[in-house]
Amino acid sequence: MVTIRTMTAADAAAVAEIRVSGWRAAYTGIVPQGYLDAMDPVANAAAHRERLASGAGPVVDAVAEAAGAVVGWACYGPCRDAGRDRPPGTGELYALYVRPELIGTGVGRALWIAALEGLRKLAGHERARVVLWVAKDNARARRFYERAGCRPDGAERSEEYAGTAVPEVRYVLDPLRAP
Template sequence: MSDSRTPLARVPLSRVPLRVREMTLADCPRVAEIRVRGWQSAYRGLMPQSYLDGLDVSAELTRRRAHFEQAAPGVVNLVAEWAGEVVGWACHGPYRGEEPPAVDAGRDGGAGDAELYAIYVDPGRTGRGVGRTLLRESVGRCAAAGHDRMLLRVLRENAGARRFYERAGFTADGAEEPYEVEGVKVPEVRYARPLER
């Protein structure tokens, strides 16, 4: 006789509600794991493998706790939870650029802009809408807070991430920033999206 119960791991994510909520200090261990595994998965072939292999969850946990406890005003950490398990994390807040970014004619720049600092999904849960749900929530919260635009940075060679943001209404604004890992240049491009209130 077969067991009619389906283990949760086999249930399609679309059949279980995905919940987005604000992160708590207790979420830091899982967020640290997601961030490290996310880097190791998403940046394979884009960054030196020795650097990716050297990423350490316990060291990242120390950083996540410090960042969380010392977050600047306006910084929001969100987690996506599926059946009680944290499967994704996003962080946004005020734009961090040293100078206001280039803006459309007639718009004020800088002070009214938000920035998506990070978004990572457990590599075993990618392609199931977790990232889209987190991004949609971050965009909505930034619009509700009165920000004019949301900006983000993405590795220039990360074609998959660039497509993800473009499908969500972000466009490259022409700005590029140098970024180097273990002597290898991995420049980032900046994307922007106007926010509707």
């Protein structure tokens, strides 16, 4: 059984390990291998602790826990594109990662549903939009979000990793609804 709860500083090391192993599993062949190899879970955990301690902004971190261990992490909050080409009140899923060996077990879906509920609360009403960015070549993630009802909205951008541009596509769920 998976339980979703708010992340605490005590979860930072587990979340960092999930994030780094998730990147290495999802982005091999998409992001330069040197970048993936250089990812440091200790430094990432410190960054999570610092951000949590600062209480910066309305960003929400949630963890999935099973048998007393953190097995997944989601981060969400206000849309970073709101006001540019997204209406105010739009929410954004910034990250969703599951221990690679647990992909396909329902942990990601549980985190997704919890994030949707959290975004509804942030929006203050049941009808809100959610966006998220996915690496264009990350077929597994794209299938996950498409099965959850999200669709590409035509927006694209690139993020640079170790000098390599990685194209991303924006997905939108509109109106926000539980899958």
